[in-house]
Amino acid sequence: MTKSITLRRPDDWHLHLRDGAMLQGILPETSRDFARAIIMPNLVPPVVTGADAQAYRDRILAALPEGDQFEPLMTLYLTEGTDPEDLAAAAASGLIKAVKLYPAGATTNSHGGVRDFDKVRGVLEKMAEIGLPLCMHGEVVDHDVDIFDREAVFIDKVLEPIRRATPGLPVVMEHITTKNGVDYVRSAEKDLAATITTHHLVINRNHILVGGIKPHYYCLPVAKREEHRLALREAATSGDARFFLGTDSAPHIDALKEHACGCAGCFTATNTMSILAHVFEEDGALDRLENFTSLNGPAYYRLPVNDGTLTLVKGEEPVVYPAKIETGAGPVTVFDPGYPLYWRVA
Numbered sequence: 270m271t272k273s274i275t276l277r278r279p280d281d282w283h284l285h286l287r288d289g290a291m292l293q294g295i296l297p298e299t300s301r302d303f304a305r306a307i308i309m310p311n312l313v314p315p316v317v318t319g320a321d322a323q324a325y326r327d328r329i330l331a332a333l334p335e336g337d338q339f340e341p342l343m344t345l346y347l348t349e350g351t352d353p354e355d356l357a358a359a360a361a362s363g364l365i366k367a368v369k370l371y372p373a374g375a376t377t378n379s380h381g382g383v384r385d386f387d388k389v390r391g392v393l394e395k396m397a398e399i400g401l402p403l404c405m406h407g408e409v410v411d412h413d414v415d416i417f418d419r420e421a422v423f424i425d426k427v428l429e430p431i432r433r434a435t436p437g438l439p440v441v442m443e444h445i446t447t448k449n450g451v452d453y454v455r456s457a458e459k460d461l462a463a464t465i466t467t468h469h470l471v472i473n474r475n476h477i478l479v480g481g482i483k484p485h486y487y488c489l490p491v492a493k494r495e496e497h498r499l500a501l502r503e504a505a506t507s508g509d510a511r512f513f514l515g516t517d518s519a520p521h522i523d524a525l526k527e528h529a530c531g532c533a534g535c536f537t538a539t540n541t542m543s544i545l546a547h548v549f550e551e552d553g554a555l556d557r558l559e560n561f562t563s564l565n566g567p568a569y570y571r572l573p574v575n576d577g578t579l580t581l582v583k584g585e586e587p588v589v590y591p592a593k594i595e596t597g598a599g600p601v602t603v604f605d606p607g608y609p610l611y612w613r614v615a
């Protein structure tokens with residue numbers, strides 16, 4: 270018995286494409302299934318100005334496989350020196366669709382991010398004025414805050430004060446990992462939404478730590494307790510327009526994942542749609558998969574939904590995905606959900 274489901278073509282509202290040989294190697298893993306993606310700016314050096322974003326966009330389009338239709342939605346990396354006028358011009362031209370806030374030191378290539386939130390006040394006010402979304406890596410970096418509490422503390426200590434001080438600023442809490450994040454988004458009537466990753470719907474912190482450390486399950490924010498994973502599942506599968514897919518697919522070569530000081534990031538681009546179909550079916554919510562992957566994101570970003578469609582088919586035999594993607598920069602391990610997948614993109 271074959272089951273199938275057809276959706277509007279999905280978008281990924283949080284994606285790391287990197288640059289150079291890595292970009293070349295992993296871009297097809299996204300452009301195969303996704304029509305658009307919000308492209309994270311945490312390159313070395315970061316994408317800070319409109320000119321940087323234009324040049325990076327050109328490099329992405331040059332790396333696109335022949336025949337693939339994919340639109341990179343560019344972002345700028347917010348620094349304490351960001352020029353509000355450059356940012357406004359990049360938004361007005363349609364080049365950028367959001368600005369990304371990294372608390373300095375919170376995650377991969379975030380050292381150029383924000384230390385003193387008062388220093389970006391003028392930029393945030395400009396963004397509120399023009400309605401440009403602020404995407405946030407929502408974790409505090411204080412040494413005395415436990416890593417498992419850093420998202421919840423960020424909401425109280427940073428996010429709520431910023432939102433109070435800047436009415437009208439559209440915020441996206443990126444890759445939420447806690448029930449606190451879900452509840453906070455639900456408490457807001459407008460100007461607040463969250464992306465949820467594929468892997469945080471699948472793993473909790475036991476998957477990382479029990480029976481030996483699993484470096485390929487390590488990402489930031491780190492996966493939390495099971496109760497939090499269940500809250501994310503409930504939010505993602507609810508159809509609530511404030512939650513949408515941002516895979517946070519974040520490739521690092523195996524040598525840097527399987528390392529004494531391993532990099533944070535799970536690479537899920539290759540099998541995300543299969544995993545999501547599995548998750549939504551398991552939760553009796555296949556009819557709401559399209560909201561999560563294809564409708565809620567465009568609505569929040571005020572963009573049209575995609576014209577094309579994507580069909581997922583459930584077969585009798587498990588689908589075989591490559592364990593690794595070989596790139597010119599080195600091999601990248603594909604996220605393993607830990608169970609066989611029967612859904613595949615037709």
Ligand SMILES: NC(=O)N[C@@H](CC(=O)O)C(=O)O
Pocket residue numbers: 285311376377406487488489490517519520533534535
């Ligand atoms: N999520 C991660 O663990 N890593 C991301 C950065 C980020 O999104 O925080 C990366 O760029 O590798």
Ligand SMILES: [Zn+2]
Pocket residue numbers: 376406407443444489490
């Ligand atoms: Zn992040």
Ligand SMILES: [Zn+2]
Pocket residue numbers: 283284285309517519
């Ligand atoms: Zn990310």
